[in-house]
Amino acid sequence: MNLSESVTAEASPRPPVRAAQYVRMSTEHQKYSTENQAEIIAQYAARRGFEIVKTYEDSGKSGLRLDGRLSLQQLIADVRGGQTDFKAILVYDVSRWGRFQDADESAYYEFICREAGIAVQYCAEQFENDGSLSATIIKSMKRAMAGEYTPPRGTIATSRPIERCGHCIPMSWRRSSPISARPAAPCAATRSPTSCISMTSSRPRW
Numbered sequence: 001m002n003l004s005e006s007v008t009a010e011a012s013p014r015p016p017v018r019a020a021q022y023v024r025m026s027t028e029h030q031k032y033s034t035e036n037q038a039e040i041i042a043q044y045a046a047r048r049g050f051e052i053v054k055t056y057e058d059s060g061k062s063g064l065r066l067d068g069r070l071s072l073q074q075l076i077a078d079v080r081g082g083q084t085d086f087k088a089i090l091v092y093d094v095s096r097w098g099r100f101q102d103a104d105e106s107a108y109y110e111f112i113c114r115e116a117g118i119a120v121q122y123c124a125e126q127f128e129n130d131g132s133l134s135a136t137i138i139k140s141m142k143r144a145m146a147g148e149y150t151p152p153r154g155t156i157a158t159s160r161p162i163e164r165c166g167h168c169i170p171m172s173w174r175r176s177s178p179i180s181a182r183p184a185a186p187c188a189a190t191r192s193p194t195s196c197i198s199m200t201s202s203r204p205r206w
Contacts, residue, residue: 016051044123
């Protein structure tokens with residue numbers, strides 16, 4: 001190879017990396033629709049040299065469980081079965097991958113992909129998912145935060161009434177009705193007269 005051929009070879013752009021995108025939206029009122037997610041992912045792909053060749057989409061699906069998320073199930077099945085023609089999976093952020101209550105479940109599905117030689121990239125996150133210590137720590141925190149996310153007022157929540165003594169409402173719980181005066185009754189915990197507050201769990205379904 002002469003000098004001119006060598007320069008031409010070095011100047012030739014690398015072929016884009018084939019990638020699939022996974023998008024998920026739990027409700028139509030959510031800030032980021034699947035279209036908006038796809039737009040951000042497309043911008044990331046253009047900057048980083050990815051070519052999106054397949055889309056897996058779960059619309060109106062909760063991120064708390066794998067059940068019902070047929071596209072993510074299909075994605076995992078394709079990866080496990082070697083039925084993929086891409087080397088990366090692009091996701092908007094950690095929460096779109098899932099709001100699993102056990103952060104290890106989220107990590108497990110990503111590990112399945114990585115073990116098959118397919119990297120998962122979170123396009124809107126402020127860290128590189130490169131396996132570094134800092135990325136691992138931040139990603140673990142993001143997964144835990146995604147699982148603990150409480151939906152805005154007016155969204156669907158699990159109704160689980162309880163009785164609690166005193167006036168302190170624990171985090172992730174909300175009053176189901178204003179405090180009402182009730183005849184003083186012995187508290188099971190303190191054996192002293194007290195009023196009770198009726199509350200309902202606001203644990204998210206997505």
